[in-house]
Amino acid sequence: MTNVLLVAGSRPTRPTVLVDALTKLRDGGATVTLACDFDPSGLEIPADLAETRNIGEDGRSGGLVFRQLVRGAARPVQVWMRASHDPWVRRHARSAEILVALDNNAVHAVWQLAQRNRRADAVFGLTPALKALDDRRARPEPAKRSALPSAPSPAVLAGDAARRASAAARLAGMAATGRRAMTVSPVRSMWRVAAAAPGIPERRRAALALRLQGSMIKAGKPGAAMAMAERVVPKVTDARARAALLGPAVDRDLAAGRVPPTLRDVVKGELARAEALHTGSHPGQAPPVVGRALDLLFHRVLHYDRLSSPLSDDPAGFLAPLHDSAVGRRLAAANGRETPAEAPVGRPPRLLFLTGLNDNFLTPIRERYDAMPDVETRHLDMSPGTPVRSFLNNGRAKLIAHRLMGQSKYGQEAQQLFGPDMEWADTVFVDWCAVPAGLLSLIDPGTTRVVVRLHSFEAFTWWPHLVDFSRVDDMVFVSEHLRDLAVAAVPRLTGPGAPRLHVLTNAMDLRRYPAEKTPDARFTLGLVGIGAIAKDPRWALEVLRELRRADERYNLVLVGKEPSPDASAAAKEYCTAFERDLAELEGLGAVRRLGQRDDIPKVLTEVGVILSTSVRESFHCALVEGAASGAVPVVRDWPFFAGRAHSARTVFPDEWVVGTPAEAAQRILALTATDEAWRAAGQAAADHALATYDWDVVAPTYDPIFKP
Structure with a gap:
């Protein structure tokens, strides 16, 4: 009988062909074993044709760290690594006279096995296997081959020893840098120093640091991971590696409601990685990476859930990583149009x-x-x-x-x-x-x-x-x-x-807002629309405190859906402080929350002073509607734009605009000192709003756009 070992790295697409070949091998006097790098039960091979084996099924083919090493190898190498650790495969390979690779993924494993059993024939495919069996039956084994020792050559033994040593070192290194090791404080401290030690090639340093960082985070030690990354990053120049190391810290800062100091580095690295993917062999993987960079640049914590924005502070500088990148230039590329726009001739637009x-x-x-x-x-x-x-x-x-x-x-x-x-x-x-x-x-x-x-x-x-x-x-x-x-x-x-x-000014129908004010409106401040942190309703509460130091008749009504503390940690921090301030003033009867209302003109009949307390606005329709109702307008000099060529002071009359809560209180006290002064100021505001911002006035300015 001739012993034949078949190795399959991939599931056969036509199992019936394999069964036919196994039948011919058996009929030709072969004893066949089949080692599969998958579960062979679905092949439905009769037991009398071949003994089948799922490589590594006895559980002795390595632990977790070994499996991690295998996952990082190429597919043919994976088959060999698992086969070399399986005693069943090694035993049958030593006694085999014909070694057969059934597919491309098994070729490397069969070649390696043939180096260790030099008496065996090594072939690729079922037809060559049948031919090798026929040749052995037709001719006795050559004397030269029969004289070969069954053991591997000294060169192979030396190579195996070197590979085992290298694998042992890799296994030890992975174990020493794995999640379990990172639960031990002295081990974490040792690696934090070692990763930043001088003399390590940059690529190895980055790979080690990323491995350590992942293990520390999995071990529930994110602080140690960030500390290690901070030590290593100054020694790494590659933008992509820096982004990978700094990314978790940036995500943590944003989740905590903070502006990450290393945001720029991470965005630059992600855009560099996206460009490498786009111009390399994986262009389809680039868009999600670009999306990650954009999500970081325009994260809500940076621009919506705080009272400042780095984009507003320095638009060109903040967005330079995007505009200066190759990806940014691709996104900004102009495709243009083949023909210019044309106005209609001889028919309505x-x-x-x-x-x-x-x-x-x-x-x-x-x-x-x-x-x-x-x-x-x-x-x-x-x-x-x-x-x-x-x-x-x-x-x-x-x-x-x-x-x-x-x-x-x-x-x-x-x-x-x-x-x-x-x-x-x-x-x-x-x-x-x-x-x-x-x-x-x-x-x-x-x-x-x-x-x-x-x-x-x-x-x-x-x-x-x-x-x-x-x-x-x-x-x-x-x-x-x-x-x-x-x-x-x-x-x-x-x-x-x-x-x-x-x-072009917003389209607003202001004619429905003028109405007779209620008797108590003179001392009532109104803030309409408080759903965004940018509206900064806490500023209104500070104005109210200033006023009540002079006269406790002043009160405030808040209209609209309140900001959500669930949006982010930054939003939660603001909302917590807002609720604390409200509790104090509501207890004094100084603040009323009206919630979302559909009858704003009626609500405004109870408001004598309309506030704009926002840190940013494009125009602020609610303020103008309040002014049209006859309420005295008080506009905070929106901080995002204050002091620039154009700001709240170029949207509204300069006397409407104030810089601080104290200035706001002074304006209110002066214009509401008497009923006559308050009504006169309110009427002047209404006249200006209707003459400047009402849709009847603004509408013709849109005609050149829509009726060229």
Whole structure:
């Protein structure tokens, strides 16, 4: 009988072919064993044809650390590593006269086994195996081969010894740097020093540090992981390695509501990694990495849940890692349009509105042009359940991929979705420079003019950085200071090929707000809209305290949904302090919370002083509505823009604007000192609001945009 060992690294696609070959081997006088790097039970091989084995099934093929080593190897090497640790495979390999690799993943293992049994024939495939069996039966074994010792050669033995030593060292190293080891304080301290020791090649240092960091975090020692990374990072120059080491600390800071000091390093490293993936062999893995970088740059803790923003403080400097990166340049690439926008000739202009996401600021505009007999309008609905909304959902990664590549199937789908309406329209108006604006810019608009309006919210998000502004003709802002911020954050908004920039006041119907005030309104302050941390209602409470030191009749009403403490740790910190302040003043009867209300004109009849306490606003409609009602306006000089060329002082009359709670209290005390003074100041504010901001006044300024 001839002993034959077959090794399978992958499950055969046609098991019946294998069964037929095993039958021929048995009929040819062979005793066959089959070692599989998978569970062979599904092959349904009769026991009389071959003894089958799942390599390593007896559990003696190494522990957790060994399995980690195996996972890091190439697939053919994995098969060999598991086979070399299986006593059953080694025993049958020593006695085999024919060694057979059934697939590419088994070739390396059979070659290694043949080095250790030099009397055996080693072949690849079932047909060569049958031929090798026929040859052995037809001819006796050559004397030269029969004279070979069955043991491995000295060279192989030496190589095995070296590999075992190397593997032992690797196993020991992995064990010494694993999760269990990191639970021991002296071990952590030793590795923290060793990882930063001089003389270690940078690639090895980075790999070791990343291994240690992961093990420490898994061991529940994130502080030690961060401390070790801080020691190693100064000795690592590769941006990608630095980002990997600093990333957990950045995530921890953001989760704790803090601005990470190493945010810039991590963003640069992630963008460098994305570029390497995009230009390498894994371009499909680049978009999620770009998304990670954008999520860090525009994390809500940085811009929404605190009372300051690094983007507002220094837009160009904060966003330099994005703008200076190769990925940033790809995202900013201008695809342009083949033909310029054209005005209609011989027919009414056609106007397309994208509606359905947030129409709060769009309704009066739509109603105006819907009512015009010389304008044709359409509304492309983006409400939940519509085809457009379904297309918009989870589209960021696909949009990033398109911007990196310059073309994509997603872009073709956008053309199919938006194309018919775009061909119909002369002008398309997109309110909010967010999802729809980015996806609409995937396609060439042809001769259709594209108008996008950007509000304050989007300026602190990544959406404008994914819009191809070479396909946008006009950008609308509701204030000059918002335009200035957007241009500083998105330099593509100026220069050759950039859209025209316009500042047009929000559309507000103010005629419904003037009404007779209640007798107690003179001493009642109102703050309408407190749902965002940026509204900073605590500033209003400080103003109230200042006033009540002079006269305890002053009180405050808060209108709207309150900020959520669940948004982030930073939001929770603010909300906790806000509730503490409220408890004190509510106990004195000085504050009332009205919650969300739909009857704002009626609520304002009880308000004699309307406040804007925000750290940032693009315009602040609620303040203007309060002024139109006859309430005295008091506007905080919004800190995000204070002291710049354009700010709250260029949106409203300078006398409305104050710098501190004390200044606010002084203005209120002076203008409410008597009933006559208060009513006169309120009437002056209402006159200014109606003459300057009412839709009847503002509406004609939109006509050049919509009726060119």
